[in-house]
Each structure stands twice: as structure tokens, then as C-alpha cells.
Amino acid sequence: MSERFEPQRPGVDYGVLDELAGYALRRAQIRMTEAFDARLGAEGITTQRFSALVLIDANPGLKQTELAAIMGIARSGALAIVDALAAQDLIERRPAPGDGRAQALHLTDHGRSRMPQIVKLVRAHDRDLTEGFSADELATLRALLERIRT
Amino acid sequence: MSERFEPQRPGVDYGVLDELAGYALRRAQIRMTEAFDARLGAEGITTQRFSALVLIDANPGLKQTELAAIMGIARSGALAIVDALAAQDLIERRPAPGDGRAQALHLTDHGRSRMPQIVKLVRAHDRDLTEGFSADELATLRALLERIRT
Numbered sequence: 003m004s005e006r007f008e009p010q011r012p013g014v015d016y017g018v019l020d021e022l023a024g025y026a027l028r029r030a031q032i033r034m035t036e037a038f039d040a041r042l043g044a045e046g047i048t049t050q051r052f053s054a055l056v057l058i059d060a061n062p063g064l065k066q067t068e069l070a071a072i073m074g075i076a077r078s079g080a081l082a083i084v085d086a087l088a089a090q091d092l093i094e095r096r097p098a099p100g101d102g103r104a105q106a107l108h109l110t111d112h113g114r115s116r117m118p119q120i121v122k123l124v125r126a127h128d129r130d131l132t133e134g135f136s137a138d139e140l141a142t143l144r145a146l147l148e149r150i151r152t
Numbered sequence: 153m154s155e156r157f158e159p160q161r162p163g164v165d166y167g168v169l170d171e172l173a174g175y176a177l178r179r180a181q182i183r184m185t186e187a188f189d190a191r192l193g194a195e196g197i198t199t200q201r202f203s204a205l206v207l208i209d210a211n212p213g214l215k216q217t218e219l220a221a222i223m224g225i226a227r228s229g230a231l232a233i234v235d236a237l238a239a240q241d242l243i244e245r246r247p248a249p250g251d252g253r254a255q256a257l258h259l260t261d262h263g264r265s266r267m268p269q270i271v272k273l274v275r276a277h278d279r280d281l282t283e284g285f286s287a288d289e290l291a292t293l294r295a296l297l298e299r300i301r302t
Binding site: 011014015016017018019022023024025026027028029030031032033034035036037038049053056057059060061071072073074121124125127128130131132133134135139140142143144146147148149150151152 | 277
């Protein structure tokens with residue numbers, strides 16, 4: 003199948019990777035992330051920081067371990083993301099009610115005031131990702147992605 | 153659109169993430185990675201270590217900075233992957249010809265002897281990812297993924 007797909011970089015031999023559906027998925031994700039960074043990098047927002055912001059906004063009091071589980075990343079990764087967002091004064095840690103050791107995550111007032119603009123930029127980025135897709139193609143892509151390993 | 157997609161975890165509000173094609177992609181990638189780890193974890197192989205192994209095998213003498221660029225990851229991430237694969241005696245660093253400071257990456261003899269079994273496990277994992285997909289659906293998925301931001 004590899005002849006159907008242009009390598010991302012000329013001169014690089016992708017070997018068996020070109021034959022794997024999982025790597026086609028990964029490659030699309032690499033391009034998605036690069037496009038996201040191009041649009042949101044100046045805001046200090048990465049794809050993972052954005053996911054964490056939305057999840058904390060929608061689930062106030064979320065714990066760091068829960069955030070890691072939802073995002074499918076290691077606890078150390080979640081810690082780095084939470085540290086970065088806290089350093090940007092977008093979120094804050096508060097003691098979790100009924101569990102003195104755990105910390106609950108919340109958006110700061112500054113974080114809440116920044117969200118509309120950040121979400122607007124991400125929506126524009128997301129529309130660009132699938133520019134030229136018909137509504138049917140977009141629905142098909144989403145339906146097929148949902149069926150992967152489910 | 154969010155009502156069309158079951159959240160991965162009951163009780164979690166995914167907010168705007170449910171509306172974004174980019175997050176549908178990310179979510180599929182999370183499931184893919186979890187399935188990969190379940191199958192290859194005992195071998196000490198992650199998705200990124202596998203990608204690096206294949207790329208080094210197919211492009212002997214690849215430099216670490218090139219590996220990072222091809223994989224779309226930070227140099228620090230590529231360093232961690234290369235360190236892990238070297239500690240497993242699967243790859244080795246050699247001085248790059250004509251550039252004393254740069255290091256060229258090569259599979260070790262042990263790495264080469266391990267590759268057939270690793271590739272076999274990954275191919276089985278990859279088939280499982282899209283189990284139940286017809287050949288047409290698989291081709292459609294790959295074609296739509298290729299069109300994302302290209």
C-alpha cells in the first residue's frame with residue numbers, strides 16, 4: 003500500500019510504518035499538532051494544554067490523576083501540563099474537599115476570561131484541518147475514527 | 153455533534169472537545185496507543201520506540217535531530233527514546249562520518265534479530281485496530297486521514 007502515500011519528508015524510508023493504519027493515524031496527528039502549534043503557539047497553548055483547560059473548565063475540581071487518565075497520558079505528563087497552565091495563571095490547585103492530600107484543579111478568573119478567545123482560535127484551526135471535506139466526508143471520518151478499537 | 157459520540161469515561165464532560173475533529177483524531181490515537189501498550193508493553197516497546205526502530209532500520213545512520221523532525225517530536229523526546237532503545241541494546245550511536253560531533257543511529261545485531269518478532273506483533277495489533285472494517289472502509293479512512301491539513 004505504501005505507494006499510495008507520500009512520505010512526509012522526501013528521502014526518508016518509512017519502512018513498514020507506511021503499511022500500518024495506526025501510523026496513518028499518528029501521521030495525521032503530527033500534522034494536526036504542527037498546525038495547532040502554528041496557530042496557538044503564540045498564546046502559549048499546546049494541544050494538550052488546551053485539552054486540559056477544557057476538561058478542567060467543564061469538570062471543576064478535577065484531580066490531576068483523573069486528568070491524566072482522561073487524557074490517556076502518564077501522571078508525569080499531566081503534572082507538567084498542570085504546572086505550565088498554573089505558571090500562566092490559567093488554572094490553580096486547591097485542596098480537594100474531604101481529601102487533604104489531593105488537589106482539585108480549577109480555572110482562575112484570568113483563565114476563564116481567556117477561554118473564549120482560545121476556543122475561537124482552536125475552532126478556526128479545527129475547521130482548517132478538514133478544509134475541503136464535505137459534510138458527508140467529515141461525518142464518515144468521525145464515524146470511522148470512533149470505530150477504531152471500540 | 154457531541155451526542156453522536158460516547159465519552160470515553162462516563163461522568164466526564166468533554167465540553168467543546170467533543171465538537172472538534174482534531175480531538176476525535178486524538179481520542180482514536182489514545183485508544184490506539186493503549187491497545188499497542190497492551191500488546192507490546194511486555195516487550196518494552198512503545199509506539200514511539202517502534203517508530204524510531206523502524207526509521208533507524210530503514211535509514212541507517214539517521215541522526216537524532218533528523219529522527220525528531222521525522223517523528224514530529226521535540227529533541228528531548230527523541231533523546232529519551234534513543235536512550236531507552238540503546239539501554240535495551242536494540243540500537244547504538246556511532247560517530248557520524250564527516251561530522252565528529254554528530255552521532256549516527258544504527259540497529260545493533262541484537263536489535264536486528266528482534267525486529268521480525270516485534271514487527272509481527274505490531275502487524276497483529278494494527279489488524280485488530282480496524283477489526284470489522286471492510287477493505288473499502290479502511291481505504292476511505294486512510295484517504296481521509298491523508299487529506300487532513302495537506
